[in-house]
Amino acid sequence: AQSVTQPDIHITVSEGASLELRCNYSYGATPYLFWYVQSPGQGLQLLLKYFSGDTLVQGIKGFEAEFKRSQSSFNLRKPSVHWSDAAEYFCAVAKTAGTASKLTFGTGTRLQVTL
Amino acid sequence: DTEVTQTPKHLVMGMTNKKSLKCEQHMGHRAMYWYKQKAKKPPELMFVYSYEKLSINESVPSRFSPECPNSSLLNLHLHALQPEDSALYLCASSQSPPSLSVDTQYFGPGTRLTVL
Numbered sequence: 001a002q003s004v005t006q007p008d009i010h011i012t013v014s015e016g017a018s019l020e021l022r023c024n025y026s027y028g029a030t031p032y033l034f035w036y037v038q039s040p041g042q043g044l045q046l047l048l049k050y051f052s053g054d055t056l057v058q059g060i061k062g063f064e065a066e067f068k069r070s071q072s073s074f075n076l077r078k079p080s081v082h083w084s085d086a087a088e089y090f091c092a093v094a095k096t097a098g099t100a101s102k103l104t105f106g107t108g109t110r111l112q113v114t115l
Numbered sequence: 116d117t118e119v120t121q122t123p124k125h126l127v128m129g130m131t132n133k134k135s136l137k138c139e140q141h142m143g144h145r146a147m148y149w150y151k152q153k154a155k156k157p158p159e160l161m162f163v164y165s166y167e168k169l170s171i172n173e174s175v176p177s178r179f180s181p182e183c184p185n186s187s188l189l190n191l192h193l194h195a196l197q198p199e200d201s202a203l204y205l206c207a208s209s210q211s212p213p214s215l216s217v218d219t220q221y222f223g224p225g226t227r228l229t230v231l
Contacts, residue, residue, distance in 0.1 A: 032217040043119075043205055044158070044222040051217070090157055094217045100146035100165040101209055101217045105157035 002027040002093050006106035013081050014114050021076040021109050023091030032094040033074040034103070035065055039087045047089075050074060061085070086113045118142075119223035121206050127229045130196060136226045138189040138206030146211035147189040148220060149181060152203045164189060165211055196230045203227050 003026045013019055025031050032051050036044040048059025055067040065076045074091060091106040119140045128134050138147065146165045150158035163171035164183040178200075180192040189206055207220040 034219070036222070041203070041225075041227065043121075043224040044207075046219060046221065049219055094220075096217055097163065098165055098170045099211050100148070100163045100170055101211075101220060102160065102163070102171070103158075103220060108155075108157055 002031075002095060002104050004091050004093050004104055004106035006089075006091055006109050008109045009107070010110045010112065012112040012114060015083050016080050019076075019078045019081045019085070019111070021089050021091075021111070023074045023076065023106060024072050025074060025091075025093045026072065027093055027095075029095075031067075031074075032101075033065075033067065034092045034094065035059065035063070035074075035076050036090045036092065037061075037087045038090065038108075044090065047076070081111075081113055083113045083115060086111055119206055119208055119221055121204075121223040121226050123226060124224070125227045125229075127231065128193065128196065129231050130198070132196075133192070133194045135193065136191040136204055136206075136228075138191075138208075138223055139187055140208040140221075140223075141187055142208065142210075142221070143186075144208035144210050144221075145186055146209045146218075147183060148207040148209075149189070149191050150205040150207065150222075152205055152225070154202075158205055162191075193228075196228075198230050201228055201230045 005024045034049045035047040092103045094101045149161040152158040162181040182190040203225045205225045206223040209218045209220045
């Protein structure tokens with residue numbers, strides 16, 4: 001069965017500092033990986049995804065993620081964090097479910113940004 | 116445009132009430148999803164509709180009844196809910212290509228449900 005682990009429940013960074021959020025997955029085949037962000041009381045916004053090809057993926061809001069098969073990881077990075085980046089971040093892996101997809105989410109990492 | 120809309124934004128209901136949540140998308144997506152999200156937890160899949168047919172029911176209690184009247188619209192009918200059903204209910208949609216490959220789910224803003 002597929003699973004996703006986000007080891008950090010809560011991370012605090014200073015505005016302007018760099019950020020790395022960790023994500024490890026367990027999946028037998030080629031993983032389809034996503035990062036979503038959720039502001040309090042809001043829905044999930046897609047930051048980026050990896051299906052195949054270049055292992056360094058660029059997303060919205062200046063985020064990027066690197067797929068490392070040897071480490072079963074898909075860590076999210078941002079060179080300089082803004083206060084508006086404070087939110088909950090979910091890593092997810094997907095598999096086909098008939099003609100739809102089924103997402104398995106990690107438990108999330110809450111990012112706090114100090115000014 | 117990757118917008119999924121949900122109404123209402125907030126809903127308060129008693130345990131004997133009947134209410135419905137609505138989700139709409141106009142991206143031509145053929146798969147639509149309902150998720151339940153409790154505070155400080157990831158979303159949990161409830162139902163999946165693909166090509167207007169229910170394809171996945173994650174053993175959800177019958178007090179939740181989904182409906183997909185057409186490819187753009189998804190409803191969740193609520194009846195005799197319990198206080199523990201209070202949560203954020205999220206709708207999502209995806210293109211659902213016939214090639215049976217994984218595709219991307221786009222989420223709506225959610226409906227915050229409180230059951231008294």
